[in-house]
Amino acid sequence: MDTKVRRIKILEDLKQTTKPLNATLLAKKYGVSRQIVVGDIAILKAQQEPIVASVKGYLYLRDEDDGMYTIACKHSSEETREELQIIVDNGGVVMDVIVDHPVYGELVGNLDIASRYDIDQFMDKIASTKAKNLSEMNEGIHLHTIKCHDQATYERIKKQLREGGYLYE
Incomplete structure (x- = not known):
């Protein structure tokens, strides 16, 4: 899978859930190392995607999240x-x-x-x-x-x- 495609898919995964996604699980899903996923997340964050890391994994922060x-x-x-x-x-x-x-x-x-x-x-x-x-x-x-x-x-x-x-x- 192409690097750009993988990053788009990781971003889609993050946007489709309200639960944290673990880098190890994402790595298995996309057949890459955990470190590659961590790098992909860093690139997405540098592109101003509102992704935060928690002890349980990565979360996508939504503008519509109130409360x-x-x-x-x-x-x-x-x-x-x-x-x-x-x-x-x-x-x-x-x-x-x-x-x-x-x-x-x-x-x-x-x-x-x-x-x-x-x-x-x-x-x-x-x-x-x-x-x-x-x-x-x-x-x-x-x-x-x-x-x-x-x-x-x-x-x-x-x-x-x-x-x-x-x-x-």
Whole structure:
């Protein structure tokens, strides 16, 4: 298959689903290496395609995707699990974490956390790699982009985060 055709097909695959697509699975589908797919995605992103990488794979961001809200939070690393649980238990999807860096500006970590299972996977990866939460750079202050079905879901999440002491106001 021609390189341009493969990239068009990968882009079509991304546009046809709302679930993340794993580079390894795309590589098998198109008979190339995972690294070739990663390169194809990089080229598509350079062509201004709104593709983001999450821990579960690549997502195509649609303009018509509404229900995206940004919320400011503050907590310790030990409280990360509870904060994420409040969001997903109340119907939200944690799309990312954003922190402000004094040199680089806004740093974004793509998360795509929609369930307690996803939270477990994320927390296990933090522990096994001994990585630190991005929020530790700013004394626990950070933003999340959360996807909600409606305004009521967002308001419920905000209320629960406030009651838990996680909302930064």
